[in-house]
Amino acid sequence: MGCGKKCFYCAIVVAVVAWIFNAYPWQWWKREYNIVPPVSYDGRIRFDLDNLQTPCSEDEIQTIVEKAYNENQRIRVVADGHSWSLIAQTQDIMVSLANYTGVDFKNQNPNEVTVNAGTSLRNISLELDKNNLAMIQLGSVAGQSIAGAISTGTHGTGLTIGNIASLVTKLRFISGTGQIVELAKGDERFEAAQVNIGLFGVLSKVTIKVKPKFNLKETRTRHKLDWCIENLSKLASDSDYVYVKFWVEFQNNFCILFQTGETTDNITGAPSDILSFLTYYAFAVVTKITYVIPSKTKFLMLLVNWIGFGFNTVRVDNSYLILNDYFELPVHQEGEILVDFKDSVEALEAVRDVVIEGNFPVNYITEVRFVAGDEIWLSPSYNMPSGICAITLTIYAPSETVERYFTAVYDATKKLNARFHWGKHFYAKRDELNLLYPKMADFEELRLEYDPKGIFINDFIRDTFKFKED
Incomplete structure (x- = not known):
């Protein structure tokens, strides 16, 4: 192939990528929300x-x-x-x-x-x-x-x-x-x-x-999952950081720690649009591949981790631009268990065991967050004075695999009296x-x-x- 043709095809690829980059609003504040979509976010529920x-x-x-x-x-x-x-x-x-x-x-x-x-x-x-x-x-x-x-x-x-x-x-x-x-x-x-x-x-x-x-300063650091689990209680309770969460990837023993607190520092702005764009589409491509070839999940998730989270970052921005994720993940299935904060480590270890022993192709980040207790009757935080740990289970796979994964996690955490998010995959009965x-x-x-x-x-x-x- 001649040099001219190569340049021509490269120009087409660049043009298509640039069009997608500008046309698809993966950042949430650029999205226009419809009155009601014809199907739910995951395509599973159709609305009349x-x-x-x-x-x-x-x-x-x-x-x-x-x-x-x-x-x-x-x-x-x-x-x-x-x-x-x-x-x-x-x-x-x-x-x-x-x-x-x-x-x-x-x-x-x-x-x-x-x-x-x-x-x-x-x-x-x-x-x-x-x-x-x-x-x-x-x-x-x-x-x-x-x-x-x-x-x-x-x-x-x-x-x-x-x-x-x-x-x-x-x-x-x-x-x-x-x-x-x-x-x-x-x-x-x-x-x-x-x-x-x-x-x-x-x-x-x-x-x-x-x-x-108010402004928030978010510090994002990479760690081994074992270290995050070992230090989970101390990190979540650190008074210097009001907002703390973990993004966990079990197959590669990988964890991203987000420590966020109020600051008077000047705004540094959002993360790189190019990096966010690449991370979004890396997830989109990897999930499509591993949906069909689940055996490649561990390797491809390692690749995504390095593309999107390969280095530590610090940023300062308006509070709402940090508390909301910078971009929304591509289509996936989601469940969530919520346990008493004192059982956080045991719950996270139980989920890890389910993923590893069951060889589940978990091709998204598992998010771990913490919430104060309350007295709201049907709140998952009800009567939890020490607070709760919420573990969000995220995967894109055939329905049968999704059901097996979520029910296995629910079964493994029943002894901890795990509660469930009302708006996510839900299996509890009266x-x-x-x-x-x-x-x-x-x-x-x-x-x-x-x-x-x-x-x-x-x-x-x-x-x-x-x-x-x-």
Whole structure:
């Protein structure tokens, strides 16, 4: 092949790569979120958009609920589709709150804002930033609505900071009879409603605690996994770093430690776009290859680790740009176990044993985070005074492999009374839930009061909770 042809083909490759680089917004703040995707994030759950309702106001939400109540139809609310459980599925009325958004800064308390339930965490962060305020805590993903994040107990990391629902001081929802219900901190029912999985009604407004805008300094270092496990408790409890998490890769005994704390240092900015681009597509390519050839997982994951995380880094940026992951991972399956902080090491070792002994092709990072305990009835952090350790299981593989991996981990951690994230792959049933959540019977009693006809119950909830229905 002549030099001219080689240059021509190279130019085409460069052009295609440049187009992808600029056209695909892998960074979360460049994404535009659809009202409802036709399928869930992982492609596993299909949504019937013919039954989609998109209210723009609380009055419209109330009208939809009243109609469902009178006609004995079912309702579930769906947001960005970023969920792996069947919690949002319904054959009747699907409600998206994507047109019901906005942040109200007119609160008596300057460190509180009231948010319409359909507002994404991304847009809340951007609006707060314009007003020199910031969220106290955020999860890894920015596309979730505030309603979805609260209702499922979504969390970030930090042993002294609760999940996002714990930041709520007041909430307002449309019950299953079409009534507007408002509950505030101090009300005996408030802690039941903070994480209610959409079973009390359609969330309308929430008031959340915020704080003055602040910068974070994130230090990222590479370690052997054995060292991270040995020092886990000490590192997670280090008072110099409020936000601590680990990214773990079991096959190659590899761990990335993120230690993050507030700082007055000047902003250094985001990581290199080129490096992030390469990391994103390295994961995308490796997962596709190992889906078909799982025996290559260990070698290819070692390659990805060096491409994306081959050296230590320090960066300073606005808090929300560090608390949210810089880019979202390509399509994958996700589960999560949450255990008492004192059992963190045993839980992580159990997951490692499952991966190694079961030879599972885990082709993504396993994330380990920490959350303060709370008194929210259905929160995975309920009655955990020392806090919890959350281990996020991430894999892209055939369904049978995914199910075997997740159930093996759940079985291995049952003795630790592991709880599960409501929005991810979920296997617990009512008998187990009664033990894991001592207030379950009281929760059901309130649910019957707010939703006597069970219009917010779908097949997944019916099978999991065995609730009484009218």
